[in-house]
Amino acid sequence: MENQRQLWNWDLAFEALPDILLAFLQVTLLVTVVSTLIAAALGLVWAMIIRLAPQPISGIVKWVVSFIRMTPIVVQLLFAYYTFLMFDSITIGIVVFGIHYSTYMSEVYRAGIDAVPQGQWEATTALSMSTRRTWTAVVIPQALRATVPALGNYAISMFKDTPFLLVIGVVEMVNAAQIFGGNNFRYVEAITLAGIIFLLASYPTSVLIRRLEKRLAYAY
């Protein structure tokens, strides 16, 4: 096999690229974006319940959230996949990723809410604002500002975790690369390309988030 000795075969690389890019656009990006939105919304819900709900409820939610956070997403995916047979695997993947990452994000929101200075709370009391208005007009806007970069970092980390979806048979980018490699008895080009695309997409984003972090930090 002449092929096997070569370090890098450009023909195979160009052949693999469309499959991989298609899977990247159709699955990897879709899951990342939709799951991030779910996680960002749900995370805030968990943080608010833990903070505001009466004792038994907030205690239970706290436990459930840390249970989800401390167990593998792979097992959660498999569990949901075999339990909710009526949904297709991409939907299952999006929901499981959204819920799993919402537990990380709830921690971020909690820290953000804790970071709102005590004086702000006192001021809302002095102005006799309602609880609702205190949260929507004073606390959440300030808490969100501090949390945006951290949420962005979790979005990137979710992006890099999307290959876990292959355990439930979703053909995301890495799975597509592996299938291409298996069909051609050669994995070098396909898997390397998948890695390069991850790097090309995640590194510039994380640099941007670092800049955003600095800019938002100056606001205080």
Add this chain to the structure above:
Amino acid sequence: MLENLQATAEAWPFLAQGLWVTIQLTVMGSALSLVLAVVLGLMAGASNKALAIPGRIIIEFFRGTSLVVQLFFIFFVLPQFGVELPGMVVGVLALGLNYGAYSAEVVRGSIASVPQGQWEATTALSMSPAHRMRRVIFPQAWALMIPSLASLMVHLLKGTAIVSVILLRDFTFYLDQLTRQTDTFWAYAAVGLVGYFLLALILTLFMNALEARAKHRLGRGPSLREVLSPTPTNKNSLSTAGGGI
């Protein structure tokens, strides 16, 4: 319920085998990642550009390419160049490299946040750079970095669940087998998730103990024995428990 219990009892030898593989992967992967983290963290934090730039590149490379890509690369691609490694080694390497790069950032950040005065003091005492790092800076940074390292180790533990895609028979692999005799909820949620949760809990408690020990050595908290004893003997030391500096 009773049938499920019985099936689990029958499958237990296999589950225990898988659990052992998961534990081995976690412990060895964490050990490798810790070594890499210290080396890369020191490199990336160095003032010497010849060390800092390669360190940065290696960290960004392993952080930026997904764990599964690294796993597949070592498992599928290296054999094509004649490097064939046993499955366990592939798993430990991929986990160690990936989480080592994340931990390196923690190491670098913690070293950078040791107060400036401590660095100046070592200069005043004309310590050599190696001596300074070993006796003054690193012990303080170590106490700072343990909480973040602990959460990365829990991530690593959760990451081990993917290794069945490279044909390693870990806990998740045998959970899959268990679903054939029991229902999904029982196998994955009751046995699987709870099993992983308990492992993560043990890991967290161990790291908390390490943190208490590191702080005690710096004189910033009670000793481990005092933390663990049900009746605190020394009230003074307890009052400083958990207080950072």
